[in-house]
Amino acid sequence: MRGELMNEQFKTFRLATGLTQAQLAELVCDHVERATGHRPATDEQAISRIECGEIAWPRRATRQALVALLSSDSEASLGLYPRRTKRDADKDEATKRRQFLALAGLAAPLLGGRMLVRVGAIDVERMRRKFRTLEALDSENGGGDTFHLYFTELARTEQILRATSRRLEVTDQLIELAAQQAQQAGWAAFDAGFDDIALGLFNYGRRAARESGNRELEANSLVHIAYATGQSESIEAADAACAALRQGAPGTAVAMLQSRRAWSLATAGDESGAARALDVARSGLDGGDDSPSWCSWMNHAELDIMAGRVWSVLRRPERAIPPLQRALEGYPDAWARDKALYLTWLADAYLDAGDRAQALDTAEQAFALAGNVASVRPLVRVRETAQRALAARVAGAEDLARRATAARAPIPVQL
Template identity: 30%
Template structure:
């Protein structure tokens, strides 16, 4: 029984332990089949020791996906023409996987593998920046979610299309994780929480494979927001703490600030006013300590600034019923928002309208609500929900007022109609 020296060297090249290889193979099987893998440390030991010379189809596909090369280049014997007892089952599983299997495993089997390099990574970065731009303009749309998920699959197919250095492979995995986290965010923003959870699990696995703390922060921080919107503040606080404990929050106060601001928003949903105020004070202090010239990921630079901090405070104080403080943060947010933040402007405006209404300022509240752009008011699920709740509350506060009738007419003619 000869040790598989080729596989051992491949693992050393990628810095993989037996446990890490098993985890990556299981992640690959989840992507390929849609079901979790069952590869264990013992499976990997058998592959390394030579006890397993001809892996079954399921194991073979996972190995090819992780290493991005055919089985013959990993020191194994090619499967014979006689199928093992498990082959028919495996064949049905992989045929059922359809296009996903093609993306992951077809490229390395045919022809000489290409070299995956920095230009490929740069192209992925440009496409990610485009996803971010579309998200800030439209937000929550199913087409954005599907596009981001498709780009994640494209990045993974790139892994299987040729040879690459360990550094490039990690960057490609990082890009795939980034695309999945954008799909996750679009689903959160669109109130498609089951889909968001599915994207979250895939993104977390890819981020682990990439070893990228920045994208890990984004995913766990998004998870905190997801559970907050689902009305589960305890879960939101727990996953937000995972993000806040990553080393980058100690290295860069801007990440610390975002983690604290989202912590404050979670405390608001939980009804803890003291903790909310403390978190936002700390978030503001951290932001003031941050170096504006530090190099940060494009997704961080694109959205987190003073306006976003005030937007989170607006949300928190609105949840607490501190409507005066909420409105003050809302006006600060709107004054500081960058021009490309269309979705954020619509959300903040709808929240300001609600804060004004709850203070009895019906006239400015209706004016604010009517200023929400029609495309967001009709197409963005969060904004649609906020404006519907505003209308219901307006009827309760001023049921027979002229302004209530004005709003009803406006709603019928404008934001309830397809934009």
């Protein structure tokens, strides 16, 4: 439906601010009165009618107030359009998606080979299968190695959107696929240490997911943004992601988003909030429903890893060590990046538990894996853990800290 009835975009923005309809209406009145000298009659019912789609294009002063109060970048982002220009607005969304690529310094390349003239559902499914195969490479390779694979697929999808004809539902499927590809390419850029490029792609993915009508995928973009931003922004983005979930969302999507929210809360020191988010995540997994491809990897073992990380950063070793030990039993060395990262949080937990020898041994294992993958994150974590061990005067920590500081991940200077 993409907003022709319910304006879900507007409601998502309001929920992300924590405002009720009545509170937002009061703030709109205050904002308009300050700007114009006249107080409008906007009330709770008016906000409800906007969310129900009955009011698609409020007065100009009201629109300006809503954009400012909800921290939106445009009226269109709030799902507000003159009814007669909805088709033009859809075209504008496609232009804005591509502008995100340009702002990130990533103008989509022209791709060779035979281009399709008309695209159908079978073609989209073929593209999805190919991309799922490429996604699997992320387990064994760092973002420095995989970024161009993912970005090339995104560029190809955008080229097809520009140059082919298809039915409306196929267009939505292509835009949804582009959102997934942008998120994966953004994750690879983040993994390789190119945060600005990553944020540009995450924002592209958010816009594309919104345009396709996939609220869970839009929420996933917000979670990626949470990972790549500072502490306060991280919590706001994670909260907005969970608020964006529709009723009856797949349990794995709930589990993944809530577990990432738990991490954001933990890094801010909110122990009770993180614990509640982990409980919601586990309840989501217990639902056992079908999973979208972008979160199908989420399972109890992955949740154990996140729980261990959360309790490790909260300095609760008695709760961090058991799930991390469970998750790392039999974890393959071929998945070097992730195993190195998880070992560093286990090493931190051992330090907090007073097991110095085990902490250093675990950090050494992480270091042995960290230098072989095109990702900046494992070495950063090893250095942090080594510095903690050094501050605690652990024997051998100085040597590990020196070697970790000198080590460099095999990542290109430019993506």
